Every structure is written in structure tokens, then in C-alpha cells.
Amino acid sequence: MTTPSAPSGAGVPTGGPGDPGQVATAGLSLSPFRALRYRPDRVGNLAAVTSPPYDVVDPNRRLDLETSDPHNIVRLILPRPEPEDSGDRPDRDTRYRHAARLLAEWQREGVLAPDPEAALYVYEQTAGGILQRGLIGSLAVSGKEAGIVLPHEDVMPRPVADRVGLMRTTKANLEPLLLTYRGNGGASGVIERTVLGEPLLTTTTTDGTHHRLWAVTDPAELATVTRDLATCRALIADGHHRWEMYLRLQRENRHLPRSPWDRGMVLLVDTARYPLRVRAIHRVLYRLPLDRALSALGEQWQVKDVPGPLEHALAALGEAKRHGGNAFLLTDGHGTFQLLTDPDPALLDAHVRPDRPEEWRHLDATVLHSVLLDHTWQVPDGPDDIGYLHASAAAEREAARTGGTAVLLHPVDESVVRRLAEQGVTMPRKSTSFGPKPATGLVVRSLELG
Template structure:
């Protein structure tokens, strides 16, 4: 069984590609998806968020929702909006957001290699979200949301991607958010073999985003074991992936806002911080310039916090992360939030929203203090995964986001 393999993708016919592609299912709530899909009958949101086609009070986890998604997918195929490749192939997929450009490979990755940790993880999954993806994949008989993987860059793949990128693409689309999506098919047998063998020689791949989708794919493969082809050969033994080289990835900061100061007044709170951090006022927004430095917005004032270097456990791949340093030295001991996964006093703000969003959340009175973090590096993510450890929640925010509906993987 190979680490990755080509597949016969289900994708939009070119004239409808712009009508189909949609944001990932998990970046929109049901109301936002309903608004965005209004007047767009071919939008993939009708498949990834099918509750938008049912009464507004419908439970998004109701059986009828998954059934409606399957019906909507079948309708797009029946109406020739979606087409299936005649033969297995790979695709190269380029994303451009402003000046940032990255090109990855669309492939299906081995569930067995995921299960044995050759495709490495760095997050826990939530049972409710994982169950949702299992039911969605099983109902659709397809994986429609790709797992975002990364690898240590390789010149063979780089050179092939560059060569393919000089040829006419299948699609060249700009989404509503301004992100450009370009897709090329790779169907030359020599190129396919080169890609397959080059990845097979790699030690591992890493999940950047999509832990629930990959875990769900593993469960679906287990559910369907023995129902068709020998183990490792069926489509359900692989999961849809887009695989980007590490030197092209962009990780943004993932910031924190806290509802209160745990019963402390502002002066006492600042005094406690000075036991662990160098605290300096700033005339404007503080965007951390390096690891170990944090911005804090409190009472209409920005501060620069620099942690005591002696408190950074350099040999600990999880403990040395900025998200861990802030949690272990401030959010837990001073603000009393020991479980950021469940505590309702903390919220998280992706870096794509900008630091002005932190000011807005505090100035509105909704939150009392905000923290800006330096982005987690991809090398740190890999170190955590290599150590078989788990990162704290909301450690990474990847941009740009992959589109749903560009290519899907059918499990027949």
C-alpha cells in the first residue's frame, strides 16, 4: 500500500466551477451559509451545509440533514454540474492570497499509514465533530472536505509542480474573499509514477488541518472493511488530501480574549504579570515580532509582554510553544482558566481578523483583556507531531483556506 495514490476525482465541469466552489464547511455557521448560498443552486454549501435547505430550526445533526446532502450531491452529478474523471490522476492546486502563493498536490492518502502514525497528528479530536464527519462521509459515499497535509519540501515535486504550472489549468477562479484557486490535472503515467514513488520514499506526512476529517475517514474505512476489494485497495482505504510543502505554508497568529480578570483589579493583575514577564506600555498595537513576546490590550492600553527566558523549556516541544507559555504562565495561574477547551471565559480570534478585532472585543465590554501571539512555526508543529505529543487548542491558523467542491473523492 502506498502512502498516497491518484484517484478519479469528482469535480465541477469547467463552465460551472465558479458556481460550485465554496468556503470550507467549518468556517461558516448555518445562517452565514444560508445567506452565501442564496440564489446559488450549484453552490457546494448545499452539500457541505445541507441544513440550509431545510427549515431553520432543523438540528444540523439530524438524519434528514445528511440525507439531504447526499441528495444534493447526486442532483449535481445527475444535472452534469459535476463530472467524474475517467481514470485516476493527481492534481496540482495553487492558492494565492494577496502576494502569498502556495502550490500543493491533491491526492488520496492511506488510512493505514494514518493509523500507524506515518501521517502524523498534533491535535485531539472532539467526539461530536468526529461523529458528524463520519455520518457525512458515509451518507454521501464521498469525502468532500480535503485534509490539509504538509511535508518537508522536495525538489523533485517542486520541479514537477513548476513544470505543470506552466500549462493551461482546468480552473482559474477567484473566490468572493479574493483568494485565487487554480487547478491542474496530472494524468501522464510517468508523472504519476514519479509523484507516487517520491512520496513513498518520505518518512512521513503531517496533518496541518483536518484532524476530524482524517479520524472520520479511518472510522469509515473500518466500518466498510471486508465489503469489497482487499484491504488497502478500496477507495475507502484512502482519504482526500491536499499536500503542501513546508516552505510554502503560511501560519497566522491565533489570539486569545478573556472575559474577566479572575476577580483582580487592573493594578493587581499587572503586578502579578511582572513576576513572570517584562511589562512595557506601548503607544499603539503590539504585534509580537518573535517567540516569547506577546501583545496585551487592557483598559484601552496596549502592553508588550516578554517572558523571562528561564521559563521557556527549550527541550519540551509542547511547553516551549508560545500558546503554552501564555497558558502555563498567565492564563491558568493568574486568570484561573485551566481548561481552555471548555472554559467559557476564553475565546479565540484567528489572525486573519487582525489585531483591531482584539481591541473591538475588549472596547465593547464583552471581554476585559486580549492577548496577541507570535504565530506557531511549522517546524514546531512537526516537532510536536514527531514526539507523538498534542498541541494546545487553537495553536495554528492556516491561510489561505482550501475550497470545498473543487475535487471530491468517491468511495465506490
């Protein structure tokens, strides 16, 4: 995902009275920080204490991670309630306090320890022939109106409130957001020089991804990164709810001078050099059986039965998208696949907002939510009725388990995401999944360390 340079004026010295020589930028401001990291002699296997991002960990995977090592980071990002709380529906604060207690306990025990000096961290992932490198640092938080960090999806209040409560209580950034930008080569040069040295850590997670991490502390190299990023803006590839969390907590603490809440931990990837993959996020409608979903469509859609298995049906979906227009694949998880295409234009005109760009109005996610979910199927927008799954096979299994309907989508092209974001237009929530995503647990930013 790429974005153009920021407006002119980046890098103008302010010479403010409280901070002489400070440089104000119209672009990205990425600062070093002292990371909390697992000490290998205390955990043995670094891979056993890492986790995928919190929002892609399903209940079975969560249990596997918790049992892989008593110090797995999933115990912090998806905490259980305090042991003494035996209620059927424990208060969220109990879970947050449990995470804060574990974080403090692991630091006292030396399981997690701060690095000796502040650094930017070069992070590398390799898997299946894909190589991705970027910089982990503490990024200045700015609202959408500043045009420096651009969201491309809407957010849901409930997950934002959950992440706010967790971060407020733990006083830590537990996992980096994934942001993309296009630089002028300076930061990339620093990365390429850094990876020639000995890494701080190397590990391979169970999905076969190889991870390496280096620290950048040299003042000249840090200055090179600062100059490069000062004329750039970024697009949020993964972590919209956590970015909204950063914004909300910054507002809460605006009265504090030099507040640590003014920055948040991110992984910045220059996609001119390391393009990301874009995948769809699928929906499972738990309380809508497939036969009811199909009967409600009436004559306003073309419906075609396509043969399985899942891979063949997805190929049919891809072929339909190549011909243009909206297309969805519906399945009950038991081998039945129905391809929906060619909605009645009058149906779209009646139920899709007219005050948005035409490209947005014809997105599959827009049509799915505005037309099918809200109008045709009248599915309530809540976790009891709609599940969001990143893997098509997982969506198929969940439909079979619940007796509902999986709605499988084709990935949107990244150029579409970029164009809409640059116009200040956000897509429906959970429209895209960018990857590879950074592993959680390799680097933690404690706000109490600055």
C-alpha cells in the first residue's frame, strides 16, 4: 500500500521555547523506544511465547497458545479474568487487571526485560518465498484530519472500547499496528545496512514464518530515518481499532506534558520495496440458514449453483470478479455453494449511499452491508449474528457448526483501497486483510519506560 508525499513544509524547525531545535514535520515521526522483550534464558523457545494479532486468534488457537508456554503473550492481549472472579460474566476490568498484574509479574521475574537503550527495530519476516522488512518504532499519533495516518476501514465501538480498557490498565502497547508508506530510500537503506549485522533474535513460528529482529541505535542512522519519513504519510494496513484506541487515549491524556500517550507502537513497511498481500475477510451469518438467505433474494440477483470443493467454488468466485460487478459465494459448510452476481441496479440505487464515490458504492463490502445484510436479510450488526473470519476454510467450518451461512468475498485490489483512503473515504469495516502481519510478543512498548 503506497501513499504520496506529504504537503510541502515538512521538516520546518519550530524553535519553540520549551523545545529548542525541535523539528516539526508534516509527515511521519517515528521515535526510538526501550522495548520490553522476552529473555530467551527465561522462556526457552521464543516462538512459544508469540501470538498472531489479537483479532485473528480464535478460541481453539487461544487455548493452544496459552498451553504452549505459561508466559505466552496471548495471556496479555486476550486476558482471562482474575482467578478469584468466578462469575459467569466477569467484568472486563477484571480481565484488564489480570493482564496488568501478569505484565508486572513477568517483569519482576525477568521474563520480560527492557533493552538497555532506546532503538528503532528492524523486523524481518520470511515465509513461502515472501520477504518483508520494516521498522518498529513509536509513532506520533495524529487524527484523520491531519492526513498523515490514513484509515481505510470503519471501526466498531465495542472492540475499540475493549482495547482502550486493556491499554489504559496495562499502560503498554502490546502489539504493533501494521502501517504502509512509500519513502525516498533513506529508511530502506538503513534497513538493508542493519540486516547485515547480527540480529537480536531469530525464531520460527508454527506457521513456518521465520522472524528476525535488529536494533538501530546509531544517531546518524536514526537521523536518516527521520529525514526520510518526514515527507511521508502512511495508510493503516492492519490495526484500525488499535489506532482509534491510540487516538482516544491521547485525547484522555492531553493535559499531560510530553505524554507517552502521544505515541503508539507501529511497524512501518515501505511497500515500494516490500509489497503486502491483500486478502478478503469473510462473514458468517450465525442465525441465517442458507435456504432462508437464498429465498429472500427474490429476482434481484443472479444465483448459480457451483460445484465444490471449496477451492473450486472460490475459483468460480474469482472468475466472476474478473468479469466485473459484485459477486459473493454463499455456503452452508456442507458442500453446497451458491454464486451471487449481477444485482439489480435499482436495488443498489435504493439502498447504497449516493454521497460517496462510485468506486466505494460498488465495493463488494459496501453492497454486502448496505443491501444484503441491512435490507434483504435484515441481519443485526452484532457479534451474536455476524462473525468475521480471515480464512475461507474457517468460515466454511463455522457455517457448518452453527447452521448459518458463510458469505465468502474476493479480495479488493490494493489500488482501490489507496485511492479511497486518499479521498478520506473509509471502507466498511473488515473489508481487507493485509499481510503478512507482525507476530505479537517480540516487542512490547511500556509507557512507563517512556
